[in-house]
Amino acid sequence: xxxxxxxxxxxxxxxxxxxxxxxxWVLRDELGLCGSKFGCGIxxxxxxxxHVDGQATRSCVLPIAAVGAQAVTTIExxxxxxxxxxxxxxxxxxxxxxxxxxxxxCQSGQIMGATALLAANPQPSDAxxxxxxxxxxxxxxxxxxxxxxxHAAAKSLASSKKGA
Numbered sequence: 001x002x003x004x005x006x007x008x009x010x011x012x013x014x015x016x017x018x019x020x021x022x023x024x025w026v027l028r029d030e031l032g033l034c035g036s037k038f039g040c041g042i043x044x045x046x047x048x049x050x051h052v053d054g055q056a057t058r059s060c061v062l063p064i065a066a067v068g069a070q071a072v073t074t075i076e077x078x079x080x081x082x083x084x085x086x087x088x089x090x091x092x093x094x095x096x097x098x099x100x101x102x103x104x105x106c107q108s109g110q111i112m113g114a115t116a117l118l119a120a121n122p123q124p125s126d127a128x129x130x131x132x133x134x135x136x137x138x139x140x141x142x143x144x145x146x147x148x149x150x151h152a153a154a155k156s157l158a159s160s161k162k163g164a
Contacts, residue, residue: 004064009077019065024048026064027074035075035108039137046136049109050074054084056116056132075108084119086160090153091115098149102140110136114150122157124150 001016008031017026027033027050036059039047043058050059051073071082079088091114094100101107110133117124117132124132129150138146 004067006064006067007069007071009073010071010081015064017064020063022060023050023062023064023067023072024059027059033074033076037105037108039106039109044135044137045106046109046113047106049112049136051078051082051084051112051116054082054116054119056113075112078112078115084115086157087118087122087153088115090156090160091118091149094149094153094156098145098152100142100145100149102138102142106136106138106140110138110146114146114153117150118153118157123154 001018003014003016004019006013006015013031015026015030017030024036024038027036036050037047038060039045041060043061046058048058048060049056051057052062052067053070073082073084079085079092091111095107095111113133113136117129121128126147129147133146
């Protein structure tokens with residue numbers, strides 16, 4: 001197998017997988033990063049969402065050959081490094097405060113989607129939240145708590161900027 005070096009969670013990470021292997025399987029099977037979940041395999045549910053250069057991206061359909069030198073951030077590192085670190089930390093705290101997770105299966109994808117949204121749009125409206133989070137399926141139906149947590153994270157980000 002050829003060696004590919006991913007820019008993963010702020011570190012160069014060599015992997016030995018076929019270039020056509022979806023990023024999700026490299027993360028889970030080769031690197032042991034199991035936070036991103038397999039849900040549908042067709043980029044429709046959002047459980048596999050990671051950030052690629054700050055953009056919420058479905059890793060189940062993204063071959064590692066297409067990643068190149070782009071920065072990949074997984075749920076394991078969201079809120080800890082990179083340009084979306086503040087948004088990620090605020091989202092993680094809001095998720096806990098609003099008791100968002102029920103079964104939890106979709107939550108890594110939900111958190112990654114919410115973090116990308118707030119990094120790009122720190123004060124989203126309900127309609128903007130709905131549009132950005134569309135395609136992140138929660139079979140438990142925690143959508144009202146997800147929206148409330150995103151608003152709380154946005155408020156926290158705004159408060160921290162005022163205090164800075």
